[in-house]
Amino acid sequence: MRDVPDSHAELLREPLTAVLSTIGPDGQPQSTAVWYLVDGMDLTVSVRTDRQKYRNVLRDPRATLFVIDPTNSVRTLELRCVVEIRDDPTTAHAAKFTPTYGAPPSAWDPEGIERAVLVLTPMHVVTLG
Amino acid sequence: MRDVPDSHAELLREPLTAVLSTIGPDGQPQSTAVWYLVDGMDLTVSVRTDRQKYRNVLRDPRATLFVIDPTNSVRTLELRCVVEIRDDPTTAHAAKFTPTYGAPPSAWDPEGIERAVLVLTPMHVVTLG
Numbered sequence: 001m002r003d004v005p006d007s008h009a010e011l012l013r014e015p016l017t018a019v020l021s022t023i024g025p026d027g028q029p030q031s032t033a034v035w036y037l038v039d040g041m042d043l044t045v046s047v048r049t050d051r052q053k054y055r056n057v058l059r060d061p062r063a064t065l066f067v068i069d070p071t072n073s074v075r076t077l078e079l080r081c082v083v084e085i086r087d088d089p090t091t092a093h094a095a096k097f098t099p100t101y102g103a104p105p106s107a108w109d110p111e112g113i114e115r116a117v118l119v120l121t122p123m124h125v126v127t128l129g
Numbered sequence: 130m131r132d133v134p135d136s137h138a139e140l141l142r143e144p145l146t147a148v149l150s151t152i153g154p155d156g157q158p159q160s161t162a163v164w165y166l167v168d169g170m171d172l173t174v175s176v177r178t179d180r181q182k183y184r185n186v187l188r189d190p191r192a193t194l195f196v197i198d199p200t201n202s203v204r205t206l207e208l209r210c211v212v213e214i215r216d217d218p219t220t221a222h223a224a225k226f227t228p229t230y231g232a233p234p235s236a237w238d239p240e241g242i243e244r245a246v247l248v249l250t251p252m253h254v255v256t257l258g
Binding site: 017019021022023024027028029030031032033060062063064066068070073074076078080123124128 | 146148150151152153156157158159160161162189191192193195197199202203205207209252253257
């Protein structure tokens with residue numbers, strides 16, 4: 001991933017849980033736990049379109065992905081990103097998570113739920129530790 | 130802590146690392162890893178006053194604390210808070226972290242660095258898992 005130093009790049013390749021923070025309708029940060037995947041040149045997150053974070057990025061495309069090294073909690077990677085939204089009507093993108101995470105993020109979706117892909121472009125990268 | 134259901138309350142008592150997200154000067158969420166402490170009736174975080182997150186909450190007192198259960202990453206606690214800032218000139222507040230975390234968050238501060246206390250009042254609580 002462009003702009004992510006080698007010292008922290010493997011945090012993007014491991015099957016970790018990150019925190020994605022978006023801006024709520026009232027300006028308050030909203031945070032949720034997400035899986036993420038480097039898909040070709042893109043850093044991506046799969047989201048249900050009935051979720052608050054999806055509505056948030058539709059309104060304000062700024063989101064920050066934050067990863068803590070689970071073996072060393074002072075080693076962190078913060079990616080302040082602009083989000084591009086792509087539809088995922090067949091969950092073909094969600095299925096790409098299976099080799100890394102053992103299941104697609106859509107595995108527990110109720111029937112009829114739609115998914116979208118958030119493509120995260122880091123505008124500012126902060127590493128610690 | 131008020132408004133935090135019993136199902137997730139112990140996530141506030143254990144010595145975990147949370148993610149604190151604030152709003153940067155350009156409106157982008159900023160996230161960092163923090164220790165946190167229930168101090169009497171207050172949920173508190175200790176911050177260096179030379180840090181971006183301190184400047185962020187001076188300007189916009191909305192911050193969100195997010196905790197992931199380290200034994201079950203789908204179990205999460207999101208506290209969307211308003212922040213009150215108190216000075217901590219003698220690091221007396223930072224010292225209160227030692228029994229829980231084994232050290233004060235000020236242990237690695239360069240000489241001359243000042244600390245403040247962020248007192249987090251949850252306005253909205255979201256639990257998952």
